[in-house]
Structures are given as structure tokens and as C-alpha cells.
Amino acid sequence: MVAPARPQFVLFGSSIVQLSYSHSGWGSFLSDIYSRKADILLRGYYGWNSRRALQVLHQVFPKDAATQPSLVIVYFGGNDSMGPHSSGLGPHVPLQEYIANMRKILVHIQSLSEKTRIIVLSCPPVHEEKVRGNTSAIFSELVRTNELCRSYSDACIKLCKELGVKVVDLFNALQSIDDWENACFTDGIHLAAEGSKIVVKEILKVLKEADWKPCLHWKSMHTEFSEDSQYDLVAADGKRTLNPSEWTFHREVQWD
Numbered sequence: 001m002v003a004p005a006r007p008q009f010v011l012f013g014s015s016i017v018q019l020s021y022s023h024s025g026w027g028s029f030l031s032d033i034y035s036r037k038a039d040i041l042l043r044g045y046y047g048w049n050s051r052r053a054l055q056v057l058h059q060v061f062p063k064d065a066a067t068q069p070s071l072v073i074v075y076f077g078g079n080d081s082m083g084p085h086s087s088g089l090g091p092h093v094p095l096q097e098y099i100a101n102m103r104k105i106l107v108h109i110q111s112l113s114e115k116t117r118i119i120v121l122s123c124p125p126v127h128e129e130k131v132r133g134n135t136s137a138i139f140s141e142l143v144r145t146n147e148l149c150r151s152y153s154d155a156c157i158k159l160c161k162e163l164g165v166k167v168v169d170l171f172n173a174l175q176s177i178d179d180w181e182n183a184c185f186t187d188g189i190h191l192a193a194e195g196s197k198i199v200v201k202e203i204l205k206v207l208k209e210a211d212w213k214p215c216l217h218w219k220s221m222h223t224e225f226s227e228d229s230q231y232d233l234v235a236a237d238g239k240r241t242l243n244p245s246e247w248t249f250h251r252e253v254q255w256d
Helices: 026-033 050-060 095-110 128-133 146-163 170-176 193-209
Strands: 008-013 039-044 071-075 117-121 166-168
Touching: 008 026, 008 050, 026 039, 026 193, 050 095, 071 095, 095 117, 095 146, 117 193, 146 166, 146 170, 166 193, 170 193
Parallel strands: 008 039, 008 071, 071 117, 117 166
Antiparallel strands: none
């Protein structure tokens, strides 16, 4: 690894994680916000459900790793919540099995370190009309409804409260803006920039309000190599330099 070592934030989940650097995604926002503060590591797997996550859980998060993550953001549920296919194939996982799988995932991550924190993203809604319209000759019919999404989201939130794990209610958060169905998604399922901004806002809110030591909110974390230097840009008075290490003016959103 390159040095110096920084806290590691791991994004672990299905396509909403894998694509989190596309379309001004929430992963790219977090990488910008935490530049010089933490390393954002992407472990996203398009199309995966909680069963497949369990298959690789100990490979992604080995207990004997020299360094354990400071934060893991977990998202599974969208694919699990799809309606079952008559063949028995496909990503659908029955609700009770999904909760059992998520329990195993979260308990394992909790066991990595006393200082490993977790935020879970619950199942988001979908733009049902657009999903129904996205037909393709290579796929069977995609059965994704907001009734199913809500049931998996509610069950996930209930589990997180039971385990004492922080959770973002994406199902309701994404519906908090006008015309959310068109604003939040690229294809009715995956997040557009506006949807990702909501995800980031909710994650930062959790990080700011959590009673965690050390605090993992970006404003509370150490900025790497942030000392003043004579090699910084010279101020207008010509007598001093300006330290740019905390500048955020370049950001489209000034995050709290």
C-alpha cells in the first residue's frame, strides 16, 4: 500500500454500489468529500443479492486482515426484492431469508473491530413505469414493484434497529423531492446525480449525528499534509501564502 495510511471506508453492495462512480454517483461524491482524509474502497457487484454477498463475505472482509475498515456502507436488497422467476433462477431471495442473510453480513462486519462502524442503505423505490418499459430480448420480465421494495426496506430497517446498526431509509428519502421518479434514476432503478446527492446527504447526516469515537464526519477528520507551506500560492498582499488544504469552493454542493 501507499503511505501514509488513512482510515478505510468500504462501499459493499450490488449495482447501486458498483455504479456509484457513474453519473456523478454517490461514491464519487464521497471520494471528493473525503479526499486527504479517508480512502474510499469500492466493493460493488452488479446484479448481486444477499446470497452471493454471503458467499464472498469472508474474502472481502477477512477477520485476520492487518487493517480493518473504519466504516462499511452496506447495500443489498434491490435484487433480492425482485419477484421470483418461475424457473427458480434469478436474484429473488424470500424476505425472511434476506433478513437472515443481512443479519449474518452485519454481525460479521461488527466482529471485525471494535472501531469498525456500519451504515446500511435500505432498499430504494423504483420508477415502476420506466422499469416495465425497459424491455429487452435478452432478459425475462423484470418484476420490480414499490410494494416489494417497501417491504424489504422496512424489514431491513427493523433488523438494523435490533442490531444497533445505523441505517438510511432510502425508500422514503428518495421520495422526498418533487418528481422523484424522473429526477432520481437513470433507468428507473439505478441512481442519477440527484438521487446520489440524496444518498450522500443522508450518509453525512448519520456520520455527523453518530456518537462515534473517533468521529467519521469529514469536518472532524484529520486532513493529510495540511501544514502551511511557503510553496503555497502567495496572497494578494505578497507577504504570506494561502493554505489550500481545506478549500471546498470547487464543489458543486457545499456539503454539511
